Amino acid sequence: MKVKYHFIVLLVLGSIALSCKKDNYAPPSSALTGRLVYKGEPIQVEYDRVPFELYQYGFGKVGPINGTITPEGTFSHMLFDGEYKFVIRPGQGPFLWPQSGGKADSISIIMAGSKSMDIEVNPYYMIRTPQVAKSGTNVTATFKAEKIITDAVNGKSIERASLYVNKTQFVSGTDNIGKTDLAGTAITDPNSISLTTAIPTITPTQNYIFARIGLKITGVEDMIFSPVVKLNL
Amino acid sequence: MKKILTLVTFSLLLGMAGCKKDSEFLNVQPFAILTSEQSFSDANQAVSIVADLYNRVADMTAFKNSWESFIDPGEAVPSTFGHVTVQRNGWGFGEWGNWDYGYLREINLFIERATAATTLAEADKKRFVAEGRFLRAAHYFEIVKRMGGVPIITKSLLYDYSGDASSLQNPRAKESEVYDFVIKELDEIKGDLPIAPRTKDRATRATALAMISRAALYAGSIAKYGATTPTVALPGGEVGIPASMANSYYQKSLDAAKAIINGSAGSYSLYNKFPTNASQNFTSLFVDNADKPGNPETIWIEDYKIRSGKQHGFTIQNQPIFGAEEVEGGRVNPSLNLVQSFELLDNTFAPLPIKDASGNPIYYNDPMDLFANRDARLHGTVVVPGSIGKNRPVDIFAGYQLANGTVVSGPSLGFIGKLPGSTADVKLVGSDGPLNAIEYSAQSGFYIRKFVDPAVGSGSRGTGSEVPWIRYRYAEVLLNAAEAAFELNLPEAVGYLNQVRKRAGFNTPLTTVTFDRIVNERRVELAFEGHLIFDKKRWRLAHIVWDGSQMTETELTANIGDPRKRNTQPFALWPYKVHDPGSPNHGKWIFKIVKNSIVTGASRFQLGNYYSEINTTILANNPKIVRQPNQ
Numbered sequence: 001m002k003v004k005y006h007f008i009v010l011l012v013l014g015s016i017a018l019s020c021k022k023d024n025y026a027p028p029s030s031a032l033t034g035r036l037v038y039k040g041e042p043i044q045v046e047y048d049r050v051p052f053e054l055y056q057y058g059f060g061k062v063g064p065i066n067g068t069i070t071p072e073g074t075f076s077h078m079l080f081d082g083e084y085k086f087v088i089r090p091g092q093g094p095f096l097w098p099q100s101g102g103k104a105d106s107i108s109i110i111m112a113g114s115k116s117m118d119i120e121v122n123p124y125y126m127i128r129t130p131q132v133a134k135s136g137t138n139v140t141a142t143f144k145a146e147k148i149i150t151d152a153v154n155g156k157s158i159e160r161a162s163l164y165v166n167k168t169q170f171v172s173g174t175d176n177i178g179k180t181d182l183a184g185t186a187i188t189d190p191n192s193i194s195l196t197t198a199i200p201t202i203t204p205t206q207n208y209i210f211a212r213i214g215l216k217i218t219g220v221e222d223m224i225f226s227p228v229v230k231l232n233l
Numbered sequence: 234m235k236k237i238l239t240l241v242t243f244s245l246l247l248g249m250a251g252c253k254k255d256s257e258f259l260n261v262q263p264f265a266i267l268t269s270e271q272s273f274s275d276a277n278q279a280v281s282i283v284a285d286l287y288n289r290v291a292d293m294t295a296f297k298n299s300w301e302s303f304i305d306p307g308e309a310v311p312s313t314f315g316h317v318t319v320q321r322n323g324w325g326f327g328e329w330g331n332w333d334y335g336y337l338r339e340i341n342l343f344i345e346r347a348t349a350a351t352t353l354a355e356a357d358k359k360r361f362v363a364e365g366r367f368l369r370a371a372h373y374f375e376i377v378k379r380m381g382g383v384p385i386i387t388k389s390l391l392y393d394y395s396g397d398a399s400s401l402q403n404p405r406a407k408e409s410e411v412y413d414f415v416i417k418e419l420d421e422i423k424g425d426l427p428i429a430p431r432t433k434d435r436a437t438r439a440t441a442l443a444m445i446s447r448a449a450l451y452a453g454s455i456a457k458y459g460a461t462t463p464t465v466a467l468p469g470g471e472v473g474i475p476a477s478m479a480n481s482y483y484q485k486s487l488d489a490a491k492a493i494i495n496g497s498a499g500s501y502s503l504y505n506k507f508p509t510n511a512s513q514n515f516t517s518l519f520v521d522n523a524d525k526p527g528n529p530e531t532i533w534i535e536d537y538k539i540r541s542g543k544q545h546g547f548t549i550q551n552q553p554i555f556g557a558e559e560v561e562g563g564r565v566n567p568s569l570n571l572v573q574s575f576e577l578l579d580n581t582f583a584p585l586p587i588k589d590a591s592g593n594p595i596y597y598n599d600p601m602d603l604f605a606n607r608d609a610r611l612h613g614t615v616v617v618p619g620s621i622g623k624n625r626p627v628d629i630f631a632g633y634q635l636a637n638g639t640v641v642s643g644p645s646l647g648f649i650g651k652l653p654g655s656t657a658d659v660k661l662v663g664s665d666g667p668l669n670a671i672e673y674s675a676q677s678g679f680y681i682r683k684f685v686d687p688a689v690g691s692g693s694r695g696t697g698s699e700v701p702w703i704r705y706r707y708a709e710v711l712l713n714a715a716e717a718a719f720e721l722n723l724p725e726a727v728g729y730l731n732q733v734r735k736r737a738g739f740n741t742p743l744t745t746v747t748f749d750r751i752v753n754e755r756r757v758e759l760a761f762e763g764h765l766i767f768d769k770k771r772w773r774l775a776h777i778v779w780d781g782s783q784m785t786e787t788e789l790t791a792n793i794g795d796p797r798k799r800n801t802q803p804f805a806l807w808p809y810k811v812h813d814p815g816s817p818n819h820g821k822w823i824f825k826i827v828k829n830s831i832v833t834g835a836s837r838f839q840l841g842n843y844y845s846e847i848n849t850t851i852l853a854n855n856p857k858i859v860r861q862p863n864q
Contacts, residue, residue: 061853091464091840091863174322174781174837219464221776221840221863 294763515613781837
């Protein structure tokens with residue numbers, strides 16, 4: 001069969017000519033960044049455990065834009081300008097998110113260009129003055145657990161305090177190579193809690209390690225943590 | 234003249250043919266589609282419709298969902314290069330979700346059309362309607378297990394294209410209401426279902442009773458143990474059942490189970506064709522294909538038949554790879570966590586004796602000796618090193634242990650090499666493994682035996698297996714009765730439990746029942762039968778046993794039989810041959826506990842996993858649906 005090249009050339013040229021129109025939308029360009037804080041101090045949580053949702057109304061069906069709070073207590077999202085509602089679902093996070101009638105209250109955020117904001121939350125406990133240091137082949141930690149929510153209805157007790165060490169800066173109950181748990185009942189003075197855990201052998205060897213204190217609150221799934229500390233061995 | 238006659242005849246014929254009314258002419262019945270009236274005109278015709286509905290019953294673990302559905306967390310290692318089930322640190326909130334209202338609509342249509350059928354015999358009609366309602370109850374039970382309370386739709390809904398869909402939007406019923414609906418429906422129809430112990434693949438009276446027994450038990454335990462997780466509840470009762478309802482559910486469960494046990498729904502009993510060999514007996518219970526209707530234990534099965542178009546590949550996927558009928562097999566590797574949960578014959582729990590008190594390895598002449606004096610169900614569920622797999626001995630050893638403490642092994646299945654100080658070629662690794670991250674090898678040191686068909690050809694892709702998938706069996710009914718009676722503080726509980734244990738080879742009956750015993754009994758008797766996750770959920774133990782923490786060997790071997798014991802990672806037990814010429818231990822076997830290199834994650838069951846997520850599309854489509862808690 002004889003191939004008619006001029007048809008192919010015509011076809012290619014034609015499609016190039018027709019596809020010249022720009023058909024892409026501009027990507028979202030306004031950055032929403034911020035932290036979850038209690039009186040200016042960020043809430044430290046576990047990696048990928050505390051999700052948040054952003055809603056935008058007025059475009060038909062409503063579904064959430066999902067994100068998670070970083071271990072350092074920050075959040076960020078690229079958004080279009082407009083009005084959004086920020087919400088953290090009940091039962092998520094080591095804090096009490098305001099609710100009414102069993103449903104989480106939302107915070108209204110108006111985006112017009114990039115925006116940075118801190119969101120004040122009410123944690124059950126805060127880890128105060130954490131001191132994490134290496135001593136010999138151990139990591140020792142001392143801290144004070146301050147009860148923030150003290151009323152009888154919402155106040156909770158400490159289930160356990162834990163000291164975690166890991167090779168990477170993701171340090172938690174899931175990601176660790178060594179840990180020590182102290183049951184809440186064994187804590188005599190919440191103003192001075194100390195924990196010690198042995199540094200396990202690391203393969204391949206590395207001359208640093210990351211450590212973090214976590215506090216599990218009875219009946220609350222997500223733990224509250226101290227900032228991650230890098231220790232040189 | 235002749236010509237005229239032909240013409241006249243022809244035009245007359247033409248005129249006659251053209252006389253048909255236009256409406257009649259255009260109204261041609263399709264040849265390939267039956268109207269609903271036609272399809273319900275004859276019982277045989279209607280059977281094919283109900284068969285399609287049976288075919289679509291939702292299961293979580295089942296042959297139709299492939300071998301992956303048998304990898305229960307902590308209970309098995311998947312034999313691949315790596316698999317998400319042992320690498321992830323938990324489950325998404327959507328895991329196990331089911332919102333299949335399409336199937337429910339078709340069941341509702343079936344019930345409506347069968348009810349409206351005019352030419353069906355009254356007895357047939359009754360049975361079909363009862364079967365439709367049975368399948369509907371089965372599906373609601375399946376959904377409520379996963380999602381909690383859901384809208385109960387009992388008739389086919391039709392959209393009127395008015396632009397307003399609010400008549401189709403129904404709110405979620407309470408979780409207890411859905412369980413009540415399931416139990417009530419089954420209670421009402423059980424009389425219309427035949428007493429037919431030889432009918433296994435269609436609903437019978439015993440099937441309905443067995444389902445009542447399981448559903449009421451689930452509801453009862455959610456009511457009772459839900460109190461330990463107060464945050465797993467919704468204020469409207471869509472999730473969570475009040476504790477005050479627990480006892481009435483337990484009573485219903487016990488009554489239904491007793492109705493089967495006392496024979497009022499036909500004669501059922503524990504399978505016991507090999508009374509002198511309890512392991513063989515437990516193996517055969519699942520793979521006795523010679524006389525499926527004659528199996529006294531099975532109550533409801535999904536049946537398979539080779540050379541009929543409906544066979545399955547479970548045996549292909551799980552036959553030991555050495556001597557397999559296909560270059561495939563050994564997928565589901567039961568973990569040491571499960572293997573050590575099988576009790577000793579004196580009714581006590583003990584870790585496998587691989588080390589003596591001072592930590593030195595114990596040497597065995599025969600690897601099978603390590604597993605001696607244990608629950609016979611161990612060998613009926615798991616292929617251990619040294620035993621017969623699919624009709625031939627398995628070859629499981631990880632390498633040679635030398636006197637100086639080093640191990641000589643190889644990189645591939647059945648690797649041939651030389652031992653130090655020798656020029657002879659020997660096999661350095663078993664042809665069945667175990668080898669880390671090598672497909673088909675017994676990565677945990679064990680293969681699965683349950684459901685693996687011994688029939689020749691069942692492991693080849695061209696043939697497949699006809700082992701039935703058992704949804705309900707008599708032993709579970711006994712365990713349901715034991716649990717319900719235990720929760721009601723009735724002394725008869727121990728009797729039901731001992732029946733199941735006696736068949737498993739225990740000659741010393743238990744004298745008391747504890748919650749821990751029931752949990753472990755269900756774990757070992759019903760292993761890989763799709764019960765584990767739902768059992769752990771209803772006892773509200775899931776977030777405790779799967780708490781996301783990595784496990785250690787010391788932790789693994791401690792507190793066996795404790796229902797709250799952590800089970801986040803599956804462990805392996807690797808056998809080694811000792812190479813130490815001149816020593817009395819030369820040629821003997823030792824065992825080591827290892828964590829497979831592919832096991833990197835630790836399962837974490839969050840409170841939000843107790844009820845699967847209702848996705849945002851459903852929530853956006855129906856604003857009356859409330860969200861699940863903790864998500």
